[in-house]
Amino acid sequence: MNKISKAPTNDFCPQTLFLYGTYDEEGRPDFGLFCWFSYIWDTELGVMACIGGDKLTKENIHKQKVFSACLVTEALLPLADYLGTTDGHSPDKMKPVTGIEKGRVLPVPVLTDSPVVFELEVKQFLPMDDGEVMLCAIRNVLQDESLDGEAVTSTEKLAAIAPVSTTCERYFAWNGGNLGAWGEPAKKFISSGR
Numbered sequence: 001m002n003k004i005s006k007a008p009t010n011d012f013c014p015q016t017l018f019l020y021g022t023y024d025e026e027g028r029p030d031f032g033l034f035c036w037f038s039y040i041w042d043t044e045l046g047v048m049a050c051i052g053g054d055k056l057t058k059e060n061i062h063k064q065k066v067f068s069a070c071l072v073t074e075a076l077l078p079l080a081d082y083l084g085t086t087d088g089h090s091p092d093k094m095k096p097v098t099g100i101e102k103g104r105v106l107p108v109p110v111l112t113d114s115p116v117v118f119e120l121e122v123k124q125f126l127p128m129d130d131g132e133v134m135l136c137a138i139r140n141v142l143q144d145e146s147l148d149g150e151a152v153t154s155t156e157k158l159a160a161i162a163p164v165s166t167t168c169e170r171y172f173a174w175n176g177g178n179l180g181a182w183g184e185p186a187k188k189f190i191s192s193g194r
């Protein structure tokens with residue numbers, strides 16, 4: 001393989017997408033879309049998440065120290081893309097969003113239609129120049145009951161929930177198919193009257 005050097009980029013490195021759910025001080029829910037998310041180990045499984053710049057999600061997490069991370073599936077993508085391309089400070093952002101419930105262990109908003117949800121408590125904030133890394137303990141994993149049991153293989157379960165990945169500023173289906181550029185699926189959400 002003949003390689004060429006590039007400026008820092010994660011193109012061609014697909015990432016799994018999550019919607020982070022937070023409450024503000026008045027108990028109003030907000031969701032944003034995030035992909036800088038992975039796992040850590042420190043006597044038990046944990047999560048690391050990076051948020052860049054100033055965002056309502058970040059402000060809420062600073063105040064509450066807890067948030068949810070809801071796995072994005074193909075069915076959720078139009079909503080997810082809308083939530084990732086609309087600033088939480090816009091007062092109407094959450095008006096069209098339905099299907100929100102509360103976490104079972106932590107006071108975090110959770111999307112009913114996401115089949116896998118982490119309830120996360122931030123143990124350490126690592127502020128940098130513009131971004132911030134948060135190291136989190138997983139206080140609960142909410143999983144759709146269809147993902148339990150041995151009758152269906154994990155391959156079939158993954159195909160059924162169809163998690164979305166992203167790279168090159170595009171979305172990709174579980175089977176690798178093209179789901180559009182960032183900002184495109186949101187148009188479906190907006191034109192469907194939400």
Ligand SMILES: Cc1cc2nc3c(=O)[nH]c(=O)nc-3n(C[C@H](O)[C@H](O)[C@H](O)COP(=O)(O)O)c2cc1C
Nearest residue numbers: 032033034035036051052055056057084086087088
């Ligand atoms: C595909 C996609 C992935 C994103 N991933 C991140 C991320 O990992 N970290 C981040 O800081 N912002 C990320 N964003 C931007 C946030 O989703 C966006 O700023 C959103 O407005 C945050 O919600 P809030 O304004 O309600 O806090 C991403 C956006 C898109 C479209």
